[in-house]
Amino acid sequence: MRRGRVTIAEVAERAGVSLTTVSHVLSARRPVAPGTRQRVLEIIDELGYEPDSAAAGLAGARSTTIALDAFGGTSWALSQLVEPESYFYIGLLRAIEAHATAAGYDLLMPSRPQDDAGGYLRRLRSRRAAGVVVMARNFDDPRTRALLEAQFPTVFVDMFGRGPKATSVTSDNADGARQATEHLLALGHRRIARISKAADPMAGQGRNTGARAALSAAGVLEDPRLVLEAEWTPDAAYQATVRLLRSGAPFTAVLAGSDVMAINVIAALADHGLRVPEDVSVVGFDDLQLGTMVRPTLTTVRQDTDAMGAAVIEALRRILDGEPAPEPILVPTALVVRGSTAAPRP
């Protein structure tokens, strides 16, 4: 009785070689005579043989699976991506996916609710993940420490992490914010508000630092009323803008923490009768395609998701190949000038 699956044994029989040989033409882990190899390959093609990765894993094959995680949600990454404030991560995820598959890795997105640190590691091993890519905004998650302590091959994205088998990839947030700020300064703005989550380690702090550096380099004194702390969400950005307006502190430009925040800053300004860029200039961060769809189009700082994805996979490949984990990588950012910025009213 013919079962559904074609097995390596069938291939071996039809090719008149041993099961061992078939295994080796697939894995190329030891030389096989060209003729034999050729014949086996033909049979494989003819039978439509497909290796059973589960069985291979069980038997001890080297895993090519990379787990992709984003701590902080209730379930897997997808749950979080649905929120507009995570649209940037979708692009990043896509870049990671593209480079991972190009490098021959399979991607695994754990679906069951994450548990404690120990359970998390066990599950990773249980699923035979060779390494893990962690995208996070939640930095003090115990799982982060668990990965580091266990020396599990890890690349952190958009957050810092370093260990013998771990490194991180982040955008040059500070430089991006610096460029954005200098752009506003060059246009003649001096009263520049900032609405962002400066408390967040990488993206928040970095952007905050860059903006502040540019301001002080230009000799502009900071008005504390212009520095607003807000979560990354649309609502928070909107509310922070309302607070800014109510404070009565004069301002001619706003540096938003992200494109999504910028769009909501603009919405709040519009709801209060202020036009962008005529009355106020607004700069975002990320360069989502969304920024070209809205009116005015968004001046923003581009994060190079493709370069980030490439760096992530390259770093992980090295770690998995036994090379020492590379130093944390900083990916350049670039200012993109569009329609939401202009010179302030004289």
Add this chain to the structure above:
Amino acid sequence: MRRGRVTIAEVAERAGVSLTTVSHVLSARRPVAPGTRQRVLEIIDELGYEPDSAAAGLAGARSTTIALDAFGGTSWALSQLVEPESYFYIGLLRAIEAHATAAGYDLLMPSRPQDDAGGYLRRLRSRRAAGVVVMARNFDDPRTRALLEAQFPTVFVDMFGRGPKATSVTSDNADGARQATEHLLALGHRRIARISKAADPMAGQGRNTGARAALSAAGVLEDPRLVLEAEWTPDAAYQATVRLLRSGAPFTAVLAGSDVMAINVIAALADHGLRVPEDVSVVGFDDLQLGTMVRPTLTTVRQDTDAMGAAVIEALRRILDGEPAPEPILVPTALVVRGSTAAPRP
């Protein structure tokens, strides 16, 4: 030498029972004495035992893995979701994920490039997928037919499909479009343009049909110049709006095929000096959160992604449990009135 994994054998030894028994307390496929059961469970907890699903699958356990696919892209679903025109699908995906995990299923998103129909099915079996959920805009994909012919348990979302082991879940697109059109008619609009991909089987045709029905029910004659065909992309919507404006045909409202299209219709109108809703009313479709972020906020038709996700998983569960596949399911839609619609200028 202690290996990393805790195996069922260790649990058995520590509990003083056979390996078989442990297996059965886990699978509950045969009765186990309460006392024994209790003890085994304790040991499992103490050792932090985690079953190896790969091994279980190999040995013939019933799979609880559901594959999630979206034909049409170059790689897996994620690649397509990055485009704004797919933002709706992200929400849908999230709902499916939530209901799938709640029902105890694991989700698998195939990552390697899809191949021919035969290879696709083989891979599904090779990965031990119990069933598959297909979200698609590409209807004549050979894999669709392959799934149907092989009677592989399948639920199609946002597209039609029917077989002994297959059914489909879609929004009531026609009714949604009808509601949107009646809303515009009630406001006093008579010259209503439509910009959508009416050629697409479910979402396109359905919405088109509903709109047309409402118009003819109101005795409004259709001006063919007001019916524009456009892809779902931001660019296409923008260009179609430009064509509409250039045609010189008068209109006071636009029914867009989706929220993303609506946003770009509004952008195009703005670029031509027309304001929404003062000069033109615009209605979207989907009810993305995005619609509350832009100004004006978007009047739209809500698709109930949560209900869709629930229906998908429930249908699949039935099929997997051996019940006959349910009839195709139509999920109700609802009009959401916001700021992009108003009475036409007198």
Add this chain to the structure above:
DNA sequence: TTGAAAGCGGTACCAT
């Protein structure tokens, strides 16, 4: 109610 043993589809070590 519980055990023992035969695989599931591969890989890798040890031979030849």
Add this chain to the structure above:
DNA sequence: ATGGTACCGCTTTCAA
């Protein structure tokens, strides 16, 4: 260059 075979961790008859 190629075979033989002992597992990998678990499920499932078949027996007791």
